[in-house]
Amino acid sequence: MKLSKKSDYALRAMIYLSMHHKKGAIQIKEISTSERIPQKFLENILLILRKVGILNSKIGLKGGYELARSPDLITLGEVIRALDGAIAPVDCVSKTSYRPCSEEVTCVIRGVMMDIRNAISDVLDRMTFADMCSRVKESLEKKETGVLTYAI
Amino acid sequence: MKLSKKSDYALRAMIYLSMHHKKGAIQIKEISTSERIPQKFLENILLILRKVGILNSKIGLKGGYELARSPDLITLGEVIRALDGAIAPVDCVSKTSYRPCSEEVTCVIRGVMMDIRNAISDVLDRMTFADMCSRVKESLEKKETGVLTYAI
DNA sequence: ATGAATGTCTATCAATTCTATATAGATTGT
DNA sequence: ACAATCTATATAGAATTGATAGACATTCAT
Numbered sequence: 001m002k003l004s005k006k007s008d009y010a011l012r013a014m015i016y017l018s019m020h021h022k023k024g025a026i027q028i029k030e031i032s033t034s035e036r037i038p039q040k041f042l043e044n045i046l047l048i049l050r051k052v053g054i055l056n057s058k059i060g061l062k063g064g065y066e067l068a069r070s071p072d073l074i075t076l077g078e079v080i081r082a083l084d085g086a087i088a089p090v091d092c093v094s095k096t097s098y099r100p101c102s103e104e105v106t107c108v109i110r111g112v113m114m115d116i117r118n119a120i121s122d123v124l125d126r127m128t129f130a131d132m133c134s135r136v137k138e139s140l141e142k143k144e145t146g147v148l149t150y151a152i
Numbered sequence: 153m154k155l156s157k158k159s160d161y162a163l164r165a166m167i168y169l170s171m172h173h174k175k176g177a178i179q180i181k182e183i184s185t186s187e188r189i190p191q192k193f194l195e196n197i198l199l200i201l202r203k204v205g206i207l208n209s210k211i212g213l214k215g216g217y218e219l220a221r222s223p224d225l226i227t228l229g230e231v232i233r234a235l236d237g238a239i240a241p242v243d244c245v246s247k248t249s250y251r252p253c254s255e256e257v258t259c260v261i262r263g264v265m266m267d268i269r270n271a272i273s274d275v276l277d278r279m280t281f282a283d284m285c286s287r288v289k290e291s292l293e294k295k296e297t298g299v300l301t302y303a304i
Numbered sequence: 305a306t307g308a309a310t311g312t313c314t315a316t317c318a319a320t321t322c323t324a325t326a327t328a329g330a331t332t333g334t
Numbered sequence: 335a336c337a338a339t340c341t342a343t344a345t346a347g348a349a350t351t352g353a354t355a356g357a358c359a360t361t362c363a364t
Contacts, residue, residue, distance in 0.1 A: 001153055001272065003241040003265070005352060011261055027310070040354050047312070060361025063310045076264060089155040090304045101304055108287040109163055109304045112228065112279055113155070119271035120153065127264055135260040152242045152253055152261045157323060179339070192325055199341070212332025215339045 006083045008152050009037045010045050014079055015150040017055070018071040018129040019136060025057075025064030035149050045083065052082045071133060077124035087124060088117040095121075158235045160304050161189045162197050166231055167302040169207070170223040170281040171288060177209075177216030187301050197235065204234045223285060229276035239276060240269040247273075 012035045020026055028046060032039040046065050049055045056068045067074065080087060081096060088094035092101040093114040101107065136150070164187045172178055180198060184191040198217050201207045208220045219226065232239060233248060240246035244253040245266040253259065288302065 001155075001236065001239050001241055003153075004350095008242070008261075015260065029310090038353060041352065043311075044353090050311095057311060058361085059311045059359070061307095061309045062362060063360080065311085084153065087153050089153055090160075092304060102301075106291050106301075107303055108167065108284055108291060109160075109302060111287065112275060112284075113304065115275045116272055119275060120268055123264060123267045123271060132260055132264075135263065139260060149259075150261060151259055152244060152265065156321095177339095181339090190324060193323070195340075196324090196342095202340095209340060210332085211330070211340045213336095213338045214333060215331080217340090 001089070003080070003152070004084050006041075006045055007080045009035070009042060010049065010079050010083050011076060011152075012150040013037065013042060013046065014049070014054075014067075014074070014129055015132050015136065017065060017067055018074075018133050021067055021071055025062070025066050027064040031065075035151070048082055049079065052078075054079065054082065067129075070130070072128045072130035074129050075125050076127045076129070076132075077121065080124060087120050089113050093117045153241070155232070155304070156236050158193075158197055159232045161187070161194060162201065162231050162235050163228060163304075164189065164302040165194060165198065166201070166206075166219075166226070166281055167284050167288065169217060169219055170226075170285050173219055173223055177214070177218050179216040183217075187303070200234055201231065204230075206231065206234065219281075222282070224280045224282035226281050227277050228279045228281070228284075229273065232276060239272050241265050245269045 013031050016031050016035055017026060028039060028042055031037065031046075032042045046055060046057075050057050050065070053068055054074055055065050057063065057065050077087060086094040086097040088097070090101070090110075090113045091097055091099040092107075092110055094117065101110070132150075165183050168183050168187055169178060180191060180194055183189065183198075184194045198207060198209075202209050202217070205220055206226055207217050209215065209217050229239060238246040238249040240249070242253070242262075242265045243249055243251040244259075244262055246269065253262070284302075
C-alpha cells in the first residue's frame with residue numbers, strides 16, 4: 001500500500017510550485033535543490049505532470065514550470081494517479097483503471113476493496129494544493145524554523 | 153497502492169478456512185484447488201500466517217491447517233499486515249512499522265497520509281472473517297450459482 | 305548570429321520486490 | 335515401512351522502482 005518515491009517527489013514539487021504560483025516559471029534546478037530531489041529524476045516527473053495537463057512549461061533560457069491551473073483546482077489524487085496509476089487496491093474496484101475480475105458477481109473481497117478505494121478517494125480527491133498551501137502557512141506560523149521542505 | 157497477490161491469496165484462503173471452521177484440519181491442496189491458487193505459493197503464505205499465530209497446523213498424514221482463533225477474532229488487517237507489511241502509505245504514519253522522516257514536524261504531506269492510513273485501518277481492522285463469511289452466505293442466497301471462489 | 309541555459313525525449317541501468325517454483329527434510333497415521 | 339503432509343530455505347525469472355545518461359530543441363541576452 002506504499003506511496004512511490006515518484007509520487008512523493010511529485011507532491012513536494014507541486015506544493016513548491018503552488019507556494020510560488022503566479023510568480024512566473026520556476027526552474028527544475030530550484031525545485032530539486034530546495035526539496036532535495038534528484039534533478040534528473042524530477043525532470044521525468046515534471047514531464048509527466050506536464051503531459052497530463054497539470055503543469056505548463058517554458059523551454060529555453062529563463063524557462064521553467066508553472067501550474068497550468070489554480071492550486072484549488074488541482075487535487076492530490078490527480079497527481080498521484082498521473083504517476084502511480086489507480087489509487088484502488090485492486091483494478092476491479094478502480095474508476096480510472098477498471099478491469100473486471102473472473103468472479104466479480106460473487107466476490108466478497110471486492111466489497112471491502114471498494115470501501116477502501118472510496119475512503120482513499122475521499123481524502124485524495126478532495127484535498128487540493130491550495131489546502132496544502134494553507135497547511136504550510138499554518139505550520140510556518142507555529143514554528144519559526146527557517147527551513148521548510150514538504151517532505152514526507 | 154496495490155494489494156499484493158500474496159495478500160489476495162491469503163484473504164481467499166482465510167475465507168475458505170473460516171467457512172470450514174471447526175471441521176478439522178484442511179489440507180493445502182484442497183484450498184489451492186478450490187481457490188485456484190498455486191500450491192507451492194500457498195504453502196509459503198500459510199506458513200507465514202501460522203508463524204504470526206493466525207493459523208494452527210498439523211504435520212503428517214491427515215495433517216492440514218485450521219484457524220487458531222474464532223473467525224470473529226481475526227481481521228483482514230491482521231492478515232494483510234502479516235504478508236504485505238504496514239498498511240500505511242508511508243512509514244512515518246504507520247503504527248506497526250513507524251519510522252520518523254527527516255522533516256516530520258513541519259511536513260504537511262504527513263497529515264494527509266495519516267488520514268489515509270486511518271481510513272484504510274477503519275475498514276481493514278474492523279472487518280473480521282466472520283463478517284466475510286456472512287457476506288459469502290448472503291451472496292450465495294441471492295445467486296444460486298454453484299461455484300463460488302473468494303477471488304478478487 | 306552566437307552561446308549558454310533550459311526543457312524534451314528516449315534509452316538504459318542497478319537494485320529491489322513480486323510471483324512462483326524447487327528441493328530436501330521432518331512428522332504423522334495407517 | 336511408507337505415503338501424505340507440513341517445514342524450511344533457496345533460487346529463478348519477471349516486473350517494478352529509483353535513478354542516471356546523453357543527444358536534441360528552444361529560448362534569451364548579448
